[in-house]
Amino acid sequence: MTAVTATARWAASQKVGQTLRTPRAAVTVAKQPTGFARAFHGSAATFRATVPKSALGRGLAATRRGFVTAGLVVGTLAGSAYLWDSRAAIYPYVVMPALRLFDAEDTHAFSIQLAKWGLVPRDTSRDQPEPALETKLWGKTVVNPLGLAAGYDKNGEAIDAMYGLGFGLVEVGSITPAPQPGNPRPRVFRLPEEKACINRYGFNSQGHEATRQRLVDRFWRKAIANQPGTDDETTAAAQVPVEQQYRSGVPGRLLGINLGKNTNSPQDSYDDYVRGVQAFGALADYLVVNVSCPNTPGQRDQQKGDKLEQLLKQVVSERDQLEGHRPPLVVKISPDLSEAELTQIAQASLKARVDGIIVSNTTTQRPRGLHASSAVLHERGGLSGPPVQDLSLQALKTVYRLTRGEIPLIGCGGIGSGADALRFARAGASAVQIYTSMSYDGPGVPRRIKDEVVQLLEGQKWSSVVGKDA
Numbered sequence: 001m002t003a004v005t006a007t008a009r010w011a012a013s014q015k016v017g018q019t020l021r022t023p024r025a026a027v028t029v030a031k032q033p034t035g036f037a038r039a040f041h042g043s044a045a046t047f048r049a050t051v052p053k054s055a056l057g058r059g060l061a062a063t064r065r066g067f068v069t070a071g072l073v074v075g076t077l078a079g080s081a082y083l084w085d086s087r088a089a090i091y092p093y094v095v096m097p098a099l100r101l102f103d104a105e106d107t108h109a110f111s112i113q114l115a116k117w118g119l120v121p122r123d124t125s126r127d128q129p130e131p132a133l134e135t136k137l138w139g140k141t142v143v144n145p146l147g148l149a150a151g152y153d154k155n156g157e158a159i160d161a162m163y164g165l166g167f168g169l170v171e172v173g174s175i176t177p178a179p180q181p182g183n184p185r186p187r188v189f190r191l192p193e194e195k196a197c198i199n200r201y202g203f204n205s206q207g208h209e210a211t212r213q214r215l216v217d218r219f220w221r222k223a224i225a226n227q228p229g230t231d232d233e234t235t236a237a238a239q240v241p242v243e244q245q246y247r248s249g250v251p252g253r254l255l256g257i258n259l260g261k262n263t264n265s266p267q268d269s270y271d272d273y274v275r276g277v278q279a280f281g282a283l284a285d286y287l288v289v290n291v292s293c294p295n296t297p298g299q300r301d302q303q304k305g306d307k308l309e310q311l312l313k314q315v316v317s318e319r320d321q322l323e324g325h326r327p328p329l330v331v332k333i334s335p336d337l338s339e340a341e342l343t344q345i346a347q348a349s350l351k352a353r354v355d356g357i358i359v360s361n362t363t364t365q366r367p368r369g370l371h372a373s374s375a376v377l378h379e380r381g382g383l384s385g386p387p388v389q390d391l392s393l394q395a396l397k398t399v400y401r402l403t404r405g406e407i408p409l410i411g412c413g414g415i416g417s418g419a420d421a422l423r424f425a426r427a428g429a430s431a432v433q434i435y436t437s438m439s440y441d442g443p444g445v446p447r448r449i450k451d452e453v454v455q456l457l458e459g460q461k462w463s464s465v466v467g468k469d470a
């Protein structure tokens with residue numbers, strides 16, 4: 001009799017639940033199997049006792065290892081494919097709420113780092129043609145009219161990750177001539193009840209030089225990559241006529257560069273914008289003169305009347321002196337302007353021959369009925385997200401009417417759904433931009449908005465509804 005069966009018989013003679021003392025260990029006797037189970041146990045025990053342990057052990061262990069490895073590989077691939085898709089539900093329902101446990105500015109900086117390293121999901125169908133969304137802006141075909149608004153990628157570090165999320169336009173900046181740290185922290189505040197945000201970053205920027213160098217390096221990388229068989233810069237650029245080139249380096253997608261002003265520059269000076277045109281003109285599909293930042297003292301005053309016309313004329317004239325590529329020039333305005341002020345802006349823009357207007361930046365107002373704590377509501381800064389939407393839409397409709405549809409308008413302010421985007425299109429926006437909605441609902445927002453727009457258009461094209469409700 002083998003040692004195994006002897007031990008089993010001895011154990012079977014004990015009462016269930018009784019603790020046995022053996023020389024090696026204390027063992028509690030389990031209920032013994034009966035009938036088929038007993039026969040099976042017996043045969044398994046006999047099998048184990050008779051088959052040489054090394055051969056059986058090696059075979060089973062190898063099979064188990066194989067299953068575990070295959071499981072891990074399949075699991076990792078499936079998990080990565082899931083996480084790689086910006087539509088994965090884990091982003092709005094798990095990742096974004098978890099990130100909201102941390103400081104808003106730290107989360108912003110962390111997401112930029114991830115984007116720099118390419119560790120962000122993608123709109124997996126971003127390259128499939130979407131005829132309903134395709135549109136034209138300043139003579140160039142754009143795959144879709146959805147843009148990332150300025151302020152997220154202030155230093156041009158995450159451009160390709162943002163195109164990967166499916167945006168047709170990505171706007172970097174605002175960029176100031178000299179580097180500056182912006183306002184002291186804390187300077188970004190969430191209003192989760194409203195999915196809104198108050199910020200007073202105050203143009204924290206790495207400055208023209210550092211950002212320009214980054215954009216120049218990226219431009220050449222793209223120019224070379226887009227010209228197979230070419231590995232030198234001059235021929236790569238020369239092969240495509242300058243006005244047909246997408247300065248974004250991604251056909252069908254536009255790169256906007258938003259120009260800001262240093263806090264300590266003279267309030268009336270246009271110099272910072274003029275320098276911005278010189279530094280970034282060659283690199284942009286469109287340039288933005290941002291005169292609507294609520295966090296830089298005196299800046300919003302530059303939106304007023306004669307001052308704005310002078311400023312716009314200067315930057316347009318500077319743009320016209322650029323050699324080769326001359327990007328469209330767009331002015332970005334606040335949603336807090338009266339009808340009279342909007343009239344002046346519309347007239348100044350047409351007179352100075354700017355190429356478009358972005359309506360709008362954040363608001364300094366605190367519309368009634370907000371649910372955030374009064375401490376947060378009293379924070380100084382610009383409010384963004386849904387509470388700004390009505391103000392932006394109203395301003396957009398007015399500007400569209402005043403400019404008579406002569407120049408493209410870009411709508412921005414609280415857009416978080418396809419219905420919102422279409423409301424802006426019908427009010428006169430040829431394209432729209434988002435920021436705050438993505439900071440709440442995550443990287444799938446651009447894809448979701450595009451899908452919703454296509455569905456709501458019911459076979460029409462985006463461009464055919466622009467200005468329909470203005």
Ligand SMILES: Cc1cc2nc3c(=O)[nH]c(=O)nc-3n(C[C@H](O)[C@H](O)[C@H](O)COP(=O)(O)O)c2cc1C
Nearest residue numbers: 149150151174199360361384385413414434435436
């Ligand atoms: C944190 C933050 C920083 C911003 N920084 C800038 C900026 O540097 N330049 C600019 O023109 N707009 C800036 N904006 C304004 C946005 O581009 C956009 O006009 C505004 O937020 C309204 O859109 P939204 O409601 O979709 O966010 C910023 C907005 C936020 C929330």
